Amino acid sequence: MRRYENRVVLITGSGQGLGRAMARRFAAEGALLALCDVNEAAVKETAAECDGARPSVVDVADARQVGEWIEETLSAFGRVDVLVNNAGVIRDNRVERMSDDEWNIVIDVSLRGMFHCVRAVFPQMKQQGYGRILSFSSMSGRGNFGQANYAAAKAGVVGMARTIALEGAPHGVTSNAIAPGLIDTPMLASMNAAARAKLAGRVPMRRIGDPADIAEAAAYLCSEAAGYVTGVVLDVDGGISIGSALR
Ligand SMILES: NC(=O)c1ccc[n+]([C@@H]2O[C@H](COP(=O)([O-])OP(=O)(O)OC[C@H]3O[C@@H](n4cnc5c(N)ncnc54)[C@H](O)[C@@H]3O)[C@@H](O)[C@H]2O)c1
Structure with missing residues (x-):
């Protein structure tokens, strides 16, 4: 499929992991990419x-x-069709040991970063009467031990994504989120090994996800065909968020 021919797609945090997998996928479908x-x-x-x-x-x-990145992208490509708010970091710690720096960087990258990017592209998308915004939440947005900072940021992403869906709807701009489960990227590799193994054992599909699983969902949610889908949080997690550990 070549769903992104002549579409300008911006992806934050695209140096590795999910961002890189999405860049490959969008490029394969003909997109003009602005990567940061x-x-x-x-x-x-x-x-x-x-x-x-x-x-x-x-x-x-x-x-x-x-702001400068969006301006440069507009001068180079003339439009902005898709924004993927993918950049994120983890700094896990129990709440009583969590430093201000650990709290701040996680909120600043996932939540403040999303706000900055959305605010910067919104006027252009409104003017075009077309836009697709996709933001990265996480299964941890429901709460996860040792991740007070990350859970707060990722729950915040959902609230902001749904609000943007309302503000964008009259202008042809959709806003959705993906909540990945455990996906095989450098971020997952950096997690505490014991915690990772324990979680991996709870995935009903009995495998860790591949970045291509996320890229596939992203390529649908950001497509023209998904124009009536907005305010949605799509769990792409092999069923881990369903809830029961009984088999
Ligand atoms: N991998 C998973 O299992 C998983 C699960 C749930 C959610 N997520 C979310 O998916 C997204 C991508 O995760 P990933 O696993 O590919 O992570 P990753 O750590 O492998 O890659 C993240 C990329 O973001 C970049 N980045 C970090 N801070 C940045 C900043 N301030 N500005 C711009 N770029 C920055 C990094 O340099 C890196 O290239 C993140 O938002 C993450 O929270 C991942």
Whole structure:
């Protein structure tokens, strides 16, 4: 399928993991890509795999950097059809040991970063009468031991995504979220090994997800065909969020 021919797709945090997998997928369907990450070498590597992609070094927590990135993207491509708010970090700790820095960076990247990017693209999407915004929540948004910062950020992503869905609806702009379960990326590899193994044992589909599983869902939610789907949080998690551990 070539659903993204002539569509301009922005993906934050696309230097590795899910962002890179989505970049590959959108590129394979003909998208013009604006990719950003704090890691310059990594985002350039992703861009090198995707025809015509523009890599940029942007910290989404910094509103000025985001504003400049969107301006440069508009001068290069003339429009913005899809924004994927994918950048995120984890800094796990029990709440009583969590430092201000651990709290702040997680909120700043996932939540403040999403706000900065949405605010910057919204006027253009409204003017076009077309836009697709996809943001990354997590199964941890329902709460997860040792992740007070991350759970708060990822629950916040859902609230913001649904609000943007209401504000965008009259203008042809949809806003949805994906809540991944355990997906095989460098972020998952950085998790405490015991916690990871315990969680992996609870996945009803009995496997950890592949980044391509997420890219597939993203390619649908951001497509023109998904124009009547908005305010949705799609769990892509092999069934782990269903709730019962009984088999
Ligand atoms: N992998 C999983 O199992 C999983 C599960 C649930 C949710 N998620 C979410 O999916 C998204 C992608 O996760 P991943 O596993 O690919 O993570 P990852 O750590 O492998 O990749 C994240 C990318 O974001 C970049 N980044 C970090 N801070 C940034 C900033 N301030 N500005 C711009 N880029 C920044 C990193 O450099 C990295 O390239 C995240 O929002 C994450 O919270 C992942």
